[in-house]
Amino acid sequence: xxxxxxxxxxxxxxxxxxxxARRGQVLLLVASDARDLHALAADxxxxxxxxxxxxxxxxxxxxxxxxxxxxxxxxxxxxTSLLLPVGLSRRDDDFTLSAGASGELLAINLHAxxxxxxxxxxxxxxxRGTIVSFGSIAAAxxxxxxxxxxxxxxxxxxxxxxxxxxxAPGALxxxxxxxxxxxxxxxxxxxLPWAATDPARIAPGLVRRLGKGSFARHLxxxxxxxxxxxxxxxxxxxxRLRR
Ligand SMILES: NC(=O)c1ccc[n+]([C@@H]2O[C@H](COP(=O)([O-])OP(=O)(O)OC[C@H]3O[C@@H](n4cnc5c(N)ncnc54)[C@H](OP(=O)(O)O)[C@@H]3O)[C@@H](O)[C@H]2O)c1
Numbered sequence: 001x002x003x004x005x006x007x008x009x010x011x012x013x014x015x016x017x018x019x020x021a022r023r024g025q026v027l028l029l030v031a032s033d034a035r036d037l038h039a040l041a042a043d044x045x046x047x048x049x050x051x052x053x054x055x056x057x058x059x060x061x062x063x064x065x066x067x068x069x070x071x072x073x074x075x076x077x078x079x080t081s082l083l084l085p086v087g088l089s090r091r092d093d094d095f096t097l098s099a100g101a102s103g104e105l106l107a108i109n110l111h112a113x114x115x116x117x118x119x120x121x122x123x124x125x126x127x128r129g130t131i132v133s134f135g136s137i138a139a140a141x142x143x144x145x146x147x148x149x150x151x152x153x154x155x156x157x158x159x160x161x162x163x164x165x166x167x168a169p170g171a172l173x174x175x176x177x178x179x180x181x182x183x184x185x186x187x188x189x190x191x192l193p194w195a196a197t198d199p200a201r202i203a204p205g206l207v208r209r210l211g212k213g214s215f216a217r218h219l220x221x222x223x224x225x226x227x228x229x230x231x232x233x234x235x236x237x238x239x240r241l242r243r
Contacts, residue, residue: 091145
């Protein structure tokens with residue numbers, strides 16, 4: 001049985017790939033840079049003696065990433081888990097981006113997960129597998145930064161709900177994590193209000209919950225309270241805060 005990690009080369013994806021390999025899982029790792037992927041695969045194979053295949057795709061430009069992943073899966077055991085810790089954010093995502101740049105953000109953060117899920121759904125239904133998507137605390141309320149990124153993350157929540165609505169419990173496990181700040185490339189150099197979480201700390205729990213039902217939850221769990229507070233601020237107060 002194969003687990004596919006899209007966005008496996010760094011941050012949370014890398015921590016998930018490591019945890020899955022530690023448990024002896026056959027892996028297909030996807031990210032943009034072939035050299036990064038080969039180095040990661042060699043390391044995992046050496047340390048955990050597992051089969052690791054790689055696929056380099058630029059998800060900002062790839063028209064049909066699902067078809068490319070299906071082709072790579074032909075040589076591997078059937079897929080049981082699809083994890084999508086792929087993402088890109090930009091500091092200048094504030095309505096000043098060109099159409100091309102905002103299109104790239106939407107392609108990576110929304111179109112790629114949607115297209116990959118669509119292509120892999122029949123095989124994942126056959127194995128009663130798990131699809132794991134990653135939202136963000138950045139999407140809790142709209143604001144003048146991370147505009148396209150947060151819009152894509154909010155849309156992922158709708159996609160998650162549609163998937164759950166379309167599948168009986170047990171026919172497919174559909175899981176969404178709304179993540180708080182993680183110490184990864186995505187937040188590197190950012191002034192955060194508090195310390196970011198090491199992705200290696202949350203990866204084991206996330207892997208343990210594969211195949212264990214459908215849900216949407218905040219991670220770390222304390223971000224549920226942060227999201228609740230952000231959403232309960234009256235509009236005039238939120239607007240002043242986020243100018
Ligand atoms: N870090 C946070 O604080 C935070 C907070 C909330 C939500 N999230 C979400 O959590 C997930 C994991 O994020 P992270 O912090 O681990 O990010 P990260 O360290 O920046 O890793 C992102 C992954 O996405 C891949 N990726 C980006 N652009 C790509 C492209 N054009 N083609 C193919 N792959 C591409 C990267 O591969 P390459 O290096 O090859 O491009 C990398 O493997 C993402 O969905 C992110 O939006 C993160």
